[in-house]
Amino acid sequence: MTTVILGGGLSGLSTAYYLTKKLASNPITLIESSHRLGGWIKSNHSKDIIFEEGPRTIRPHGDAAPNTLSLIEDLGLSDAVIPINSSHPAAKNRMIFVKDQLHSLPSSIKGLFKTQMPFSKPLILQLMKDITTPRKVIEDESIYDFVNRRFGKEVADYLISAMICGICAGNSKEISVNFLMKTLFRYEQDYGSISKGLIWNFFKKIKKPEIGSLSMKARQEKWSVYSLENGLEMLPKALHDNIKNKVSIETSTKCTDIEIFPELNNVILHLQNGKNISGSHVISCIPSEQLGILLQKQHPVLSDLLLQIKSATVAVVNVHFDKKLISREGFGFLVPPGEKLPILGVTYDSCIFPRGENTVLTVMMGGAWFEELFGKNPEKDFLLKIALDQLKKTLNISEKPVQSNVSILEKCIPQYVVGHSEKIEKINNYINKNKLPLSLCGASYYGVGINDVILSSKNAVDRLLKI
Incomplete structure (x- = not known):
């Protein structure tokens, strides 16, 4: 049958x-x-510009x-792959918007030893808190609570909360650590701390599965992310x-x-x-x-x-300007929920995949807070205005886009x-x-x-x- x-x-x-x-x-x-x-997954084409309504990289x-x-x-599709390697600005420069400013996150080991705003001390010192933090034997807890316990409030508030907005448009105080960070959670449960788990497993001989030629190429060329030449669709x-x-x-x-x-x-x-x-x-x-x-x-x-x-609804606002407007190139930035802004983050599409003398940005909005922020059935013009207002606030972009697209992806991302x-x-x-x-x-x-x-x-x- x-x-x-x-x-x-x-x-x-x-x-x-x-x-x-x-x-x-x-x-x-x-x-x-x-x-x-x-x-x-939907790639819209207009005037040599690609607007990705959904995912844009893998x-x-x-x-x-x-x-x-x-x-x-x-x-x-191998020849259609567009890789971004680890030395590209989009791989090295990922940011968060905190306290009315953009802040670059450390992109190297060296960066962990420096005090970088908005953190009050070097991230390495906050990560080392894990060594002295006792194990808490539990079945599960939120990612926020887990990170707050093991690394401190700043890492939980600024880094993890923003990251969860980027991964699943969710609230880190609700999302399960025993799923999205299962390995780190198991390290604490099995070895007493993440640090001990990392050390113990570093010396384990883990049989790596066979990989294809494209995977081998990705490793050799140190890809960070990749897409396809005519969009992910x-x-x-x-x-x-x-x-x-x-x-x-x-x-x-x-x-x-x-x-x-x-x-x-x-x-x-x-x-x-x-x-x-x-x-x-x-x-x-x-x-x-x-x-x-x-x-x-x-x-x-x-x-x-x-x-x-349950699943969260996300509004995706794509905008195209016919000039270069981004001074600090990178992948984009995320906004921790504690900043109380009506956006989750902004992706610098034209920095990741250049399209001539143009600026293409994607503003992500809503997620776990969609209805609270915008109501049940917001008009697309209303969402576009909010997105443009936020681009002015965060990136000082006051120009009007030459073209735009607003998509409301209803219940698009499950909340674990x-x-x-x-x-x-x-x-x-x-x-x-x-x-x-x-x-x-x-x-x-x-x-x-x-x-x-x-x-x-x-x-x-x-x-x-x-x-």
Whole structure:
């Protein structure tokens, strides 16, 4: 019978890709409720300028990164990769806006030994607090509380709070350390401190997985981040091109209810157009809240767990000026929530990827504070005005942009609050105990980044083939 993929974002397209590689003879159907594929990744082109509505770069580091680079190789996109290496200003100069000023964060070991505003003493002294801080035996806590305990209030307020705004547009006082900083948290729990854990594991012989030629190139050339020459939407488009003749794809098709019959190894998806799709297994690549609603009638316990994973809304304001306006080049800056500004940060797109004598910036707004700041349904002109006011305040830019774009990405980034790992375990236990022909992947569960999402799709397919 048919394997049904629910959702046509990056996760759904990746799942279809991995399924077609390993189950070429089995029928596969992909259902997407919107009119387009690709999810939150969208690259708008105008006058040789690219406005990224969603993610704009991918990190080549971390356990999940080699898988993405291998996928890019397999899709024939290697020549389209635009790397930013570690010596580039965008890699070396990352900033925070604190106390009405921009401050560069240390970009080298040497920088840790200097007192740099807004910190009152060298960061190395604050990091060394970890050595004398006793272990607190707990299952989980917020990233803010963890960092505050081990490194002090300044690191928590300025560095970590800003970083969490950049990663998931979230509140560091709510986000789980046992998920987004799991390794450091385990070091404290297992060894008594992060420092001891780092030293102990430094001498361990860890077998490194084999990596592809593009991953090797990224290491040798010391990439910091990378993108694709025509924008990141090249990736979902290439995935679509790869699968379109192998998968039945239905867009503008909304699922309204799911019925699961484990004893028959059957799943029925009821669609808004009155039709039904039947399959032997469904792989959900939609946000957990959406899936929770679809399972409410038949599996209320599972539905409740899925509905507990909330997501934040982010407004993305892209602006283009026809002159160079940034004096201090870099990746951009983040704003810690304590500064009480209505923006999360600004990305210097034209510094990262130069577009001639132009300045292209992206202002990120809202996140965990969206409704508090802007109400439930703000007008786009209202958001644009706030973004331009903040560019004047933070970067002294008072010019009017020659073009702009405002996108409201509703519930786009899941918030992994304290207890997230336990929640995911309960969800998986319920599915396994009830032998549901259901797999979960995507940003709601195992990581919000592009690398995490693609790897979650691969892992979901691998697990399915073992059933």
